[in-house]
Amino acid sequence: MLWTSEGAASAGLAPTIREASADGAFRRDYRLPDAYRPADGRGVRNNLAFESLTRSADGRSIVAATEAALAQDGPIATLDAGTGARVLVLDRSSGRTRAEYVYRTDPITAAPTDPANPYADRGLTELLALNDTDFLAVERSFAGGVGFTIQVFWTTTRGATNAAVRDALTGRERVMPTRLLLDLTAAGTQVDNVEGITWGPRLPNGDRSLVLAADDNFTGFTQFHLLRVRGR
Structure with a gap:
C-alpha cells in the first residue's frame, strides 16, 4: 500500500510518501526532492501538499501531486x-525522481457570499492514471456561502x-494541458469535499465504473459518487 501525508508546513514537518504492507507494517519512505521541504518561505504550504497519489499504468512509477504551488513557485489560486x-x-523500485511537471488549476469558481465564512480556495485534489502519460484530475473549489465545485479534467504529461x-x-x-470532462x-449533483x-x-x-469520494470534511459523513464510463 502506498500513502501520502501532507505533513504540517506550519510546524516545519515535510510531506511524505510511504509504503506499507497490507497489514499496515512500515516498509519504506520515498525520498522527496528538497524543493518540497518547508523552510524559510519555501516548500509546500500548510495543508496544500500531497493530495493526489496514483500509480502509472505499467506499475513502474508513483505519481503524486501537491494541491497548490510550492511557496517558491508562485501563489495559491485566486x-x-x-x-x-x-x-x-x-x-516505484528505486525511489528516484523520474520527472516533475506543472499542473495549473482553473481560478476559484466563485467569490464567498457568507460574511461569517469569507474563505475561498481551489486546488488539485486527486489524479488517476489512465496510461503512462494521461490522467483524470479532480479539481475542488470552495467558497463560503456558495459551497463546493467539483470538476474532473483530462490531462497529460505529453x-x-x-x-x-x-x-x-x-x-x-509548459504546463500539462487539460480538458474539462465533467462538472x-x-x-x-450535491457535492462535498x-x-x-x-x-x-x-x-x-x-462499461467501467468510476468512483469519486469526498472526505467527511469534519461534517461526520463521507460521500461517494458512482459514475459510468462508456467504452473502456
Missing part, C-alpha cells in the same frame, strides 16, 4: 488565476516541461 501544482513522478532539476519554477514551463455541480477518484468494478454491460 478568483483571477489558478495555481501551479507540482506533479512528482518517482521510480508536451509538458520536465522540471525535475528545478528548485524553483521559472514561470516559463458534478453543474450536473445538479471530493478528494478521491478510482476505478470501480466493470459493469454488467462491459
